[in-house]
Amino acid sequence: MEALMLLFALIAVFGVVVLPMLRRRRERQEFERAAANAESRTRPGGLPRDGVQLGKDGDRAAATGLVPVDELDVRLPGPDAELVTALEEAQRTQDWRPAGRLLALTDDSEQRWQRVQSLAGAAAMELSRWRAGGEPPGGHDAGWLRRWRAEEPADPGGAQVYAQFLVWQAMADPGSADHRIILEEARTVCGEAARLAPEDPIPYITELFIARGLSYRRPDFDALWEKITQRDKQHMGAHLAALPYLSEKWHGSRADADAFATTAAAGAPEGSLLAALPLFAVYDHLPDVQLSPSMYQGAVIADAIEAAQFAVNTARSGHPVEPHVRHLLLCFLVRAERYPEAAEQVRAIDGYVGAIPWVDGENPAREYAAYRAMAIAGQ
Numbered sequence: 001m002e003a004l005m006l007l008f009a010l011i012a013v014f015g016v017v018v019l020p021m022l023r024r025r026r027e028r029q030e031f032e033r034a035a036a037n038a039e040s041r042t043r044p045g046g047l048p049r050d051g052v053q054l055g056k057d058g059d060r061a062a063a064t065g066l067v068p069v070d071e072l073d074v075r076l077p078g079p080d081a082e083l084v085t086a087l088e089e090a091q092r093t094q095d096w097r098p099a100g101r102l103l104a105l106t107d108d109s110e111q112r113w114q115r116v117q118s119l120a121g122a123a124a125m126e127l128s129r130w131r132a133g134g135e136p137p138g139g140h141d142a143g144w145l146r147r148w149r150a151e152e153p154a155d156p157g158g159a160q161v162y163a164q165f166l167v168w169q170a171m172a173d174p175g176s177a178d179h180r181i182i183l184e185e186a187r188t189v190c191g192e193a194a195r196l197a198p199e200d201p202i203p204y205i206t207e208l209f210i211a212r213g214l215s216y217r218r219p220d221f222d223a224l225w226e227k228i229t230q231r232d233k234q235h236m237g238a239h240l241a242a243l244p245y246l247s248e249k250w251h252g253s254r255a256d257a258d259a260f261a262t263t264a265a266a267g268a269p270e271g272s273l274l275a276a277l278p279l280f281a282v283y284d285h286l287p288d289v290q291l292s293p294s295m296y297q298g299a300v301i302a303d304a305i306e307a308a309q310f311a312v313n314t315a316r317s318g319h320p321v322e323p324h325v326r327h328l329l330l331c332f333l334v335r336a337e338r339y340p341e342a343a344e345q346v347r348a349i350d351g352y353v354g355a356i357p358w359v360d361g362e363n364p365a366r367e368y369a370a371y372r373a374m375a376i377a378g379q
Helices: 002-040 081-093 097-104 109-132 143-151 156-172 179-196 202-213 218-231 236-246 254-266 274-284 299-314 322-335 339-349 364-378
Strands: none
Touching: 081 097, 081 109, 081 143, 097 109, 097 143, 097 156, 109 143, 109 156, 109 202, 109 236, 143 156, 156 179, 156 202, 179 202, 202 218, 202 236, 218 236, 236 254, 236 274, 254 274, 274 299, 274 322, 299 322, 322 339, 322 364, 339 364
16 A cells, blocks of 8 residues: 555656656757757848848838847847947946936936936946956946946936946845845935936836835835826836736735736826736746747737737837837747747847846847747748
8 A cells, every 4th residue: 555655646746746847848948949940041140031121110221131149239128329329438438428418318207217227237237247357458347327426416317327226236146145235225326316306207116126125015015106106107117117026926916916917008098008018917927937839829818919019009109118018029929939920029129138038038139039030930
């Protein structure tokens, strides 16, 4: 009898643990083989086999073919020539003023949020490379951002970028002894930024990341969210920053995240991207590895994809957060084997990888390039 019970136990372990693990490994291997095959079916230099022209609304009118992997820009989700010019000038000269002037002239709240994110992210990457010794002689350590804060302490833009910079630093190493200390400092800077520009939602949106990392109680999170909605009720960037807190990976549940996303989508005004929020809620609750097309062709994900496609097709022209939605659409459409629709997203966003889901991986450029290759080859 004991031998029989042991046999049953081994069968149970094999079925519950081993078989799913082997299946996930096989799915990952199949996906990697498919991506490699797709990449081999493109022309040398990254040009797709059919010579597809990649460009949208003149953003990349001069570009034909695909941007090489080593030229993909991880700082941004989509094109922003003014920001790139200001950022590169600031990094080259270590003078913060080009970035400061641009941010001071950025009135659109969604675009301001995106630019604060990108400036802070670029500074964090610059400092990380400098600390790792990977910078060439003459490399910099994001001193332009520290000088911005020191020379213009009353500039709300500098405070906003610095607060987000601290958040990115903390999130890059969540297991470090300084993680909580850095987030506490970021919260202090958020408070300063809010006092400098009381009607601007950006400092409170940055604090949403801090709420996640410092485990705010739900009433405190709700109070923070109310401050944001009082300033900009339909802010897409704010909803994207709030959603993870409500997910089961952090301080909520799948039901919490779904309710938040569907409520926002249902109340989305014309020209908004909020209809795409349920797709982000689905992404936050995907299994660790699940690449079976049948899952992505099911009703729940298909409906979320359709809503996101509607959002990008009806959003106001040039919406700064639109590339974020298109990057996630590319991921889901490839997994659902809807390659022609995925290729449409590539045409709109190629060249940039600073968005979910790529930034969640170890090598955003290579992750994106694999999906891009499958989309183009499969159309």
